Amino acid sequence: MPENNTxxxxxxxxxxxxxxxxxxxxxxxxxNLFAALAHPARRQILLSVHYRGECTAGEIANRFECSWxxxxxxxxxxxxxxxxxxxxxxxxxxxxxxxxxxxxVLSKWSGFFQ
Amino acid sequence: MPENNTxxxxxxxxxxxxxxxxxxxxxxxxxNLFAALAHPARRQILLSVHYRGECTAGEIANRFECSWxxxxxxxxxxxxxxxxxxxxxxxxxxxxxxxxxxxxVLSKWSGFFQ
DNA sequence: CTATTAATTAGCAATCAGGCTAATTGAATC
DNA sequence: GATTCAATTAGCCTGATTGCTAATTAATAG
Numbered sequence: 001m002p003e004n005n006t007x008x009x010x011x012x013x014x015x016x017x018x019x020x021x022x023x024x025x026x027x028x029x030x031x032n033l034f035a036a037l038a039h040p041a042r043r044q045i046l047l048s049v050h051y052r053g054e055c056t057a058g059e060i061a062n063r064f065e066c067s068w069x070x071x072x073x074x075x076x077x078x079x080x081x082x083x084x085x086x087x088x089x090x091x092x093x094x095x096x097x098x099x100x101x102x103x104x105v106l107s108k109w110s111g112f113f114q
Numbered sequence: 115m116p117e118n119n120t121x122x123x124x125x126x127x128x129x130x131x132x133x134x135x136x137x138x139x140x141x142x143x144x145x146n147l148f149a150a151l152a153h154p155a156r157r158q159i160l161l162s163v164h165y166r167g168e169c170t171a172g173e174i175a176n177r178f179e180c181s182w183x184x185x186x187x188x189x190x191x192x193x194x195x196x197x198x199x200x201x202x203x204x205x206x207x208x209x210x211x212x213x214x215x216x217x218x219v220l221s222k223w224s225g226f227f228q
Numbered sequence: 229c230t231a232t233t234a235a236t237t238a239g240c241a242a243t244c245a246g247g248c249t250a251a252t253t254g255a256a257t258c
Numbered sequence: 259g260a261t262t263c264a265a266t267t268a269g270c271c272t273g274a275t276t277g278c279t280a281a282t283t284a285a286t287a288g
Contacts, residue, residue, distance in 0.1 A: 031154060037223075038152035039276085040145060050227055057235060070277055072236055091234050091285040103227035109151075110220030113164055113213040153246085171265055184247060186266055205255040205264050 032081035033105050041066065042074050046083060050097040057093050146195035147219050155180065156188050160197060164211040171207050 020028070036042050041064060048063065049055050061071040075095060078084040083102055084095050134142070150156050155178060162177065163169050175185040189209060192198040197216055198209045 027154075030157065034148065034151040034157070037148040040141075041276095043144065043148065047226060058233095061235085066276090067278060068234090069236070069238095069279085073276080076236080093235070097227070099227040103224050106220055106224030106227065110217050110224050112161060113211070113217035113220065155246095172263095175265085180246090181248060182264090183249080183266075183268095187246080190266080202255095207265070 029105050036078055036081045036083055045074055046097055049095055050099050054094050054096045143219050150192055150195045150197055160211055163209055164213050168208050168210045
């Protein structure tokens, strides 16, 4: 598969491109956002973090049925996709949603179909 | 798997529920829409059909690099998810986009993050 | 220093997704 | 009725996703 779908790649990509064009960034954003939103747990996580403001990993993990490591992986993916931001505070990690970005991309795509 | 993710199910589901609640329908819509939009080829198909109006399967398939059967499967999925509508005309099949639905769901989700 | 707590990482198994080619269906044409 | 053309279906294979448990890391508390 020469056409590498960035959306599904988990590892942090070492962006070698000097400065991707806006079009390219838009494609990557759509890839990332829609790959992330494809999973119901990740949609819930994003909504949950957005509405509560900041959340620790534990608060998020306890709210879901699936195991903590599974939630942790969803969180990691959302961070890689730039939809969540994380900061370490002592031994907890605090997540917050990049709501502006999410809202803008969704809004743009909804506009395409109006 | 008791929790059946309708979004990813390929075959037409025999909806046995008498009349799903609005909340349930919203969840199914999100499942379907975001599962569909997760693949770049399907995003392109939806945009393409939306902007051109009606398209035959052949017109769509010829526009993409992947094989006709692969495109056909994407089309079938989009129909199952209610994002495309298809009608047989002679030996061709004409697809059109359910843009209103797509736009509404995306708009609603973009609203969540504003 | 050790015990506890927060969270991630490693590793494995099972399912899902998406690509292909070959075969089939069904309408139109000769 | 045989052929051609539009399109789907069948079947297969490979890689990605997602779930779990167990192990690890790292910070705090005792």
